[in-house]
Amino acid sequence: MAExxxxxxxxxxxxxxxxxxxxxxxxxxxxxPLLTLxxxxxxxxxxxxxxxxxxxxxxxxxxxxxxxxxxxxxLALVSLGMTLVIALRxxxxxxxxxxxxxxxVAAWTIGHVSNDGLLPLWLAIAAALAxxxxxxxxxxxxxxxxGMQPIVATLILMVAGRGIAQSISxxxxxTLYYAPYSFLGNGFVLGLPFSLFVVAAVFALLQLALRKTAxxxxxxxxxxxxxxxxVAGVRARAITLGAYVFCGIAAALAGLLVSSNVNSAxxxxxxLLLELDAILAxxxxxxxxxxxxxxxxxxxxxxxxxxxxxxxxxxxGVPPQVNLAVKAVLVFAVMLLQSPxxxxxxxxxxxxxxxxRA
Amino acid sequence: xxxxxxxxTSAAAGRRxxxxxxxxxxxxxxxxxxxxxxxxxxVLYHGFxxxxxxxxxxxxxxxxxxxxxGMTFVILAGGIDLSVGAVVAxxxxxxxxxxxxxxxxxxxxxxxxxxxxxxxGAGMGVLIQRFRxxxxxxxxxGMFLARGxxxxxxxxxxxxxxxxxxxxxxxxxxxxxxxxxxxxxLVALAVVAAGALLAGASSFGRTVYAIGGSESSARLMGLPVxxxxxxxxxxxxxCAALAGVVYTLYMLSGYxxxxLGLELDAIAAxxxxxTVLAGGSGYVLGTLLGVLVLGLIQTLIVFDGELSxxxxxxxxxxxxxxxxxxxRLFRRKEIKP
Numbered sequence: 001m002a003e004x005x006x007x008x009x010x011x012x013x014x015x016x017x018x019x020x021x022x023x024x025x026x027x028x029x030x031x032x033p034l035l036t037l038x039x040x041x042x043x044x045x046x047x048x049x050x051x052x053x054x055x056x057x058x059x060x061x062x063x064x065x066x067x068x069x070x071x072x073x074x075l076a077l078v079s080l081g082m083t084l085v086i087a088l089r090x091x092x093x094x095x096x097x098x099x100x101x102x103x104x105v106a107a108w109t110i111g112h113v114s115n116d117g118l119l120p121l122w123l124a125i126a127a128a129l130a131x132x133x134x135x136x137x138x139x140x141x142x143x144x145x146x147g148m149q150p151i152v153a154t155l156i157l158m159v160a161g162r163g164i165a166q167s168i169s170x171x172x173x174x175t176l177y178y179a180p181y182s183f184l185g186n187g188f189v190l191g192l193p194f195s196l197f198v199v200a201a202v203f204a205l206l207q208l209a210l211r212k213t214a215x216x217x218x219x220x221x222x223x224x225x226x227x228x229x230x231v232a233g234v235r236a237r238a239i240t241l242g243a244y245v246f247c248g249i250a251a252a253l254a255g256l257l258v259s260s261n262v263n264s265a266x267x268x269x270x271x272l273l274l275e276l277d278a279i280l281a282x283x284x285x286x287x288x289x290x291x292x293x294x295x296x297x298x299x300x301x302x303x304x305x306x307x308x309x310x311x312x313x314x315x316x317g318v319p320p321q322v323n324l325a326v327k328a329v330l331v332f333a334v335m336l337l338q339s340p341x342x343x344x345x346x347x348x349x350x351x352x353x354x355x356x357r358a
Numbered sequence: 359x360x361x362x363x364x365x366x367t368s369a370a371a372g373r374r375x376x377x378x379x380x381x382x383x384x385x386x387x388x389x390x391x392x393x394x395x396x397x398x399x400x401v402l403y404h405g406f407x408x409x410x411x412x413x414x415x416x417x418x419x420x421x422x423x424x425x426x427x428g429m430t431f432v433i434l435a436g437g438i439d440l441s442v443g444a445v446v447a448x449x450x451x452x453x454x455x456x457x458x459x460x461x462x463x464x465x466x467x468x469x470x471x472x473x474x475x476x477x478x479g480a481g482m483g484v485l486i487q488r489f490r491x492x493x494x495x496x497x498x499x500g501m502f503l504a505r506g507x508x509x510x511x512x513x514x515x516x517x518x519x520x521x522x523x524x525x526x527x528x529x530x531x532x533x534x535x536x537x538x539x540x541x542x543x544l545v546a547l548a549v550v551a552a553g554a555l556l557a558g559a560s561s562f563g564r565t566v567y568a569i570g571g572s573e574s575s576a577r578l579m580g581l582p583v584x585x586x587x588x589x590x591x592x593x594x595x596x597c598a599a600l601a602g603v604v605y606t607l608y609m610l611s612g613y614x615x616x617x618l619g620l621e622l623d624a625i626a627a628x629x630x631x632x633t634v635l636a637g638g639s640g641y642v643l644g645t646l647l648g649v650l651v652l653g654l655i656q657t658l659i660v661f662d663g664e665l666s667x668x669x670x671x672x673x674x675x676x677x678x679x680x681x682x683x684x685x686r687l688f689r690r691k692e693i694k695p
Contacts, residue, residue, distance in 0.1 A: 091494070148682055151438065151494055152635050156682070159622050160675020166668035276498055289495055321513055321614070325506025331499035332485070339489040 029286040029293075033301040036284070040308045041065070048315060061191045064311065072307035073195035074099070074254035078274060079281035079299040080202060081250030084243040086282050087223045089291035090143060090150040092244065095251040095278055097161025098135045099271030102128040102255030104165040107174035107265035110181060121180045128252045135161070136248020140241035158275070165267035174265045185261030195257050199300070202250065206296055215239070223292035277306055280327060283334050384632035384684055385644045388651060395654050403661040409537040415653040420542035421446065421601040421608065423649045425620060426627040427553040428597025430645045433628050434557070435590045436570040436637030437493040441482065441500035442598040443620030445475055447613070448508040449602020454516035454612025457523060464523050472599045478504065479595015483588035493591075501621070508614035515613035518606065527607040542604040549597065553642040566590060570637025626678050627652055634685050651677070 044064075045052040054063035078095050085092045106128040113120040135157060142153035176182070187194040210216035221229040222236045230236050251271075259265040283289055284305055285298025306327070313323050336342045400407035416423070425442045432439045449471045456467040482500045486493050518524065530538040557563040565586045568576040577583045606612055631648030633640025655673050659665045 142679075146683060146686055148686065149635060152629075152682055155622065155625065156675050156679045159626060159678060160672050163668040163671030163675065167666070167672065171666055171668060276502065279495065279498065283495075289492060319509075319513065321506065321509030323506070324502045325510060328499045328501075328503035328506055331495070331502065335491050335495060335499070336485075336489060339491055342489045 029295055030298055030301065033285050033298050033305060037301055037305050037308060040305065040312060044308075044312055044315060051315065056191070059191060060188045064315075066193065068304065068307050068311050070193040070195055071311070072303045073193070073199050074257045074271075075274065075277055075281060075306060076199045076300050076303035077202060077250045077254040077257070078247075078278045079285070079303045080199075080206060080296060081243075081247030082275075082278040083282050083285070083287055083294050083296055083299040084206075084219065085150070085247045086279075086287060086289060087219050087291055087294035088240050088243050089223055089226065090240065090243065091279070092139060092154045092247045093151060093275045094135065094139060094154040094157035094161055095247065095254075096271035096274035097158050097165070098132055098248050098251040099255040099258065099274060100162055100165040100265075100267050101135060101168070102132045102252035103259035103265040103270050104169045104174065104267050105131040106181075106256055106259060107176055108168050110176060110178050111174060118180055120178060124181060125256060128256050129249055132248040132250075132252020132255070133245050134248070135251075136245035137241070139248065140244030143244065144237045144241050162267055169265065169267045171267075173267075176259070176263045176265070181260050182263050183260070185257045185259070195261075198253060198257065202253065203296060203300060206246075210296070219243075219294070220292060223288075223294070277303075277327075280331055280334075281306055283331065289335075382632075384681060385641060385647070387681075387684065388630055388632055388644065388647050392647060392651050392654065395651070395658065399654070399658050399661060403658075406661060409533075409535060411657065413533070413537050413539055413543070415650050415657065416543040416546060417540045418608075418656075419649050419653040420540070420546035421605040421617070422620065422623055422627065422652070423546040423646060424549045424597050424601040424604060426624045426631075426645045426649050427549050427642055428594035429621075429624045430553065430628050430631070430633055430640060430642050431557065431566055431590050432493075432594045433625070433633050433635060434570045434637055434640055435566045435587060436573065437486065437587070437590065438497065438625070439479075439482075439591065439594045439598075440494065440497040440621045441478075441504055442594065442601075442624055443617045443622075444501040444504035444508070445478060445595060445598035446602040446605055446617040446620055447615065448504040448511075449475055449599045450606045450609070450612040450616050451508040451511050451516065451614050452612070453603060453606050454518050455511050457520050458516050458518055458612075464520060468603050471603060472596060475599020475602065476592050476596040479598070480588055480592035482595070483591030486591065487584050487587040505614060512612070512614065515611050518610045518612070523607065524610065527610055540608075542607055545600070545604055549600065550642060550646045553645075557642050562586065562589065567638055570639070572638075623652060623674070626674050629681050629685075630677055632681075635682070 041052065051064050054061055054065060056062075078099070082092060082095065106124040109124040109127045110120045113123055139154050139157060142148050142156070143150050146153070184194060184198075189197055210219065218229070218234045218236075218239055221232065221234055222239060226236055254274075255265075255270065258270055279289070281302030282294075282299050284302035285295055285300070287294040287298060309326060309330075310320075310323055313320055313326070396407070396412075405411075425446065429439060429442060452474065453467050453471050456462040456470065457464050462470075478500065482496050485491055485496050526541055529541050531540075531544070532538045557566065565576065565581045565583070568579065568581055569583055569586060573583060602617075605616060609616065627648035628640070628645050629635055629648070630651055631640070631644035631646070633644060652674060655677075656670055659667065659670055
């Protein structure tokens, strides 16, 4: 072999490696959500130079970016749970109601335990998480045990849940006067909001469970083809039940953050329309709404995009009501881009135009 | 082929008396429930069993009834429409804005509202049918869009004092014996009658049942599946817009936060009325009964005076659960002969 051909081969190998790397980058499922988020933030920075600035004040980090992440935390938690449920071909539209129940249970517990030390805090957290798990178990049982469609099964709790929460709170907004509890939603650790650590911990735990055990594989298998997974010996029923329970617990965690952030629990309005935002976050993150393919990191990005959008709309002074319409257009766009049929038609259209030009 | 199939099924079903056919059982349960609740109310509360109490059920739930009829068709075809509450709110805002702030004649405004609602539903139907998107997600996005656009038109509630609309809203038709009905209730009854006819005695209705039973079979039978799916969502959009008009008359205002969660009530009414959520089986008249049961729960709670309002939601949830489980029970029995 001559040396010249060797160098040529090497250079072409380098360029093809570059090309492959680029192509892999372009095909990466997280590219589009990440790009959307960056564009959104960069656009904000362009119009409002102070937007991206971070400040260190009183030992805490302040700034719009931190604020967006902090406010997105409850939604991010719920979207993580929703991602799992959707990956298993399910849906949980009761998360908003579960959030309200958990928040009310926590507030009720604190109101009924004497305010000494940290005991009420732990009790409230335990009670709220137990309530969330119970709600999830109920949903999961209806889906797995009674064989209902997921939408219908969770619709029941969505309808009744706020009624249950109101019956716990006696129909009033429970106000909390208990400093340790307010740390959950307002506290700072290492200069960052505590809520970020909660999200990070849940995300890390979930990633660990899905990546380091066979669970992730099982979830994908069930989502792609439940029957095949069942025949292959995957315990689809137990895993599905577990996903609903986890979704309930995630909603309960979000309820703790929300209620402690505003120091009150509103059975009627806490987490209103949250289920829609969570589904939107999951879809924006690149998970298939039909199940099978999912991305937890994508859902986190989706939640951040939604919050960044809300903050943007507030920041540029457009009436906040536009938010709903913008979200709707986003959902339609994402759905159409995800639809294989629509993609095929778009591709055919592009090809036709190219042929005509040629 | 079309002429033979219904005859054959009715002959097969004709062996049993109508009240023992499976499809009728949930409906019968609802009927028994309604009568029992009304009876219990009559025993417990003074002045409950008067005609006006029951006519008020219709007057206060006219919009729900209209929405639920549209929803019945969607669910019969195996879909779901979550946008109806938002479309109702949008219609109230659009109507109020046109009449109150732009001086449109009410009838022209109503016509436009109905056209917009129908077009909106048809648009969602096209997305669902053409691109194979899930009805749940498409109509969810439609719900965002309708409420968003409603708030864009007007953030605040618009009160209506246009004389013609106000007089129609206050019109009460005496039925003798001191009882009366509102215009909205009459519209609701007309919609129920038209819906029952459409479902039971038209080729469109038969196609809807066929699609709900099995879409691929309906397609193989040569039924116009695609056009019917779009029409079903258009019908639901039309019903929601009509309900919006009735709601505007009922409240005499247009507000983007009207009818929050109405879609849940409508789905509950349809299910309690005996329609199977997977599609293919159910009756429009059952939906009317479902709406009346929901209304009766509220009336009972109001009459009691001691029960808190949130019990309504809990009871509706429990009923929803009971009827869903009942449906499962009967479906399982059908599979195992």
